[in-house]
Amino acid sequence: MDGQTAAETLDAAQLGAELGDRATLVQFSSAFCQPCRATRRTLAEVAGMVDGVAHIEIDAEAHLTLVRRLDIARTPTVLVLDAAGTIVRRAAGQPRTADVVAALGQAM
Template sequence: MCAPGRGPDSARAGDKEGWETRVTAARARGSERTLGAGDLGGPLGERATLVQFSSAFCQPCRVTRRVLADVAAMVPGVAHVEIDAEGALDLVRELRVLKTPTVLVLDRAGRVVRRAVGQPRKADVIAALGAAV
């Protein structure tokens, strides 16, 4: 994983261990924020949106991009939006994104219902979508 603006940290590229245990309900973390197309730079999905915060030199971010794009293509009404963490520092700070990749799962209204840090497996993303659809 990588810290926004800091480059790769000590985690190995491809480290998936514990992704599913890091998936947390957003309300438990105090995030009641609703995100819209203006925040994301792209439209929300009809059913849910997968928001990925990435950084330029983050290898796990590249793998995460492919996984989320695959899931969005498989599940009707789900969109994938990738945000460059270094280019959106105000949003990163507001949402307390500390490492990349960080994935937020939004429901159709743009409410954050799940968040996770690290490189996900496709099955974990699909399971996390269950809270949004």
């Protein structure tokens, strides 16, 4: 996950789900996005392996205000949030498990 970072903070109200105690993986998806399905499996697997990490999937089409605010240009886009909800990593496209784990290491 080699995307830029942003000094933006998100909370449970904006995301529609509770943040993880240590970090949160936020995935922006769309209905007919094939890489989104694989990304969902990868992120759910990593969240299941690492205590205190949550995976939240957001339907980009249903949350256009948030998509525009965060400048989400394609799906899947993954944001890695630290415990406070601050975006520490951002990447578009299907991530590799090792990259997700490395990005989490930066967030925790």
